[in-house]
Amino acid sequence: MCDTCGCNITPGNRELAYKPVNGHTAVSVLKNLLAGNDDQAKHNRQHFDRHGLLAINLMSSPGAGKTALLEATIDAFRDQYRIGVIEGDLETENDAERIRAKGVSAHQITTGSACHLDAHMVHDALHEFPLNELDILFIENVGNLVCPASFDLGQHRNVVLLSAAEGDDKPAKYPVMFRAADLVLLTKSDLLPVLDDFDPVRAESYLRNLASRAPFISLSSRKNLNLQGWLEWLRLELAQQREQSPSGDATTKPRGQPDAVPPGIRALV
Secondary structure (H helix, E strand, O other): OOOOOOOOOOOOOHHHHOOOOHHHOHHHHHHHHHHHHHHHHHHHHHHHHHHOOEEEEEEOOOOOOHHHHHHHHHHHHOOOOOEEEEEEEOOOOHHHHHHHOOOOEEEEEEOOOOOOOOHHHHHHHHOOOOHHHOOEEEEEOOOOOOHHHHOOOOOOEEEEEEEOOOOOOHHHHOHHHHHOOOEEEEEOHHHHHHOOOOOHHHHHHHHHOOOOOOOEEEOEOOOOEOOHHHHHHHHHHHHHHHHHHHHOOOOOOOOOOOOOOOOOOOOOO
């Protein structure tokens, strides 16, 4: 974890960070933070499972269209599913206000200098929702293609957005993020005719080079183009979650990341 962006200490794990650890080495503190986060994530997932809801972690670079996707999804599912949203940003309630304008409960987490959400922050936010009244909880992570992929929040699935306004080589440049994806959405597809340097086929090939089998769906939230693939994926995931939760089967978990070591820790071990 890096000291320059502040992601090593968050409002959620500050107590763990300063908890006495044998030796007080950087490595021991980092391991303590990660272990504490994983324990809290497991607890969060138990909450979600007990209430039979589906928790989705949305990740992308800033401006890729996460909030616009949520607005379009809320409109499409308004009469079918009950939705809640946790918004993560360094500052402001701008995104939460956009979601509330759609008539959906939204809780804003402002992280200060931390460039990702962690399981402790998400757990605190859960007290703002009647979980038994939700079908789907979306967690819109801080816009960042690095750190969010390394922290389990207790979610069931990771969805990564890649905007047509970005380079099509992003999956190659940020492999940890895209390996963690259970679904990749190519957003702002309506701009492809004027962005002739972005090749969707090439973008998907970079994803497949990571040995990822995650579905790759192209859509435009603003223009309401090709949303059906995304909506149907959500329906199927929710149905699967509801089948597992009452039976006590193993919970649904996002793609594993055995090599997703938070930035900086390799240099310390």
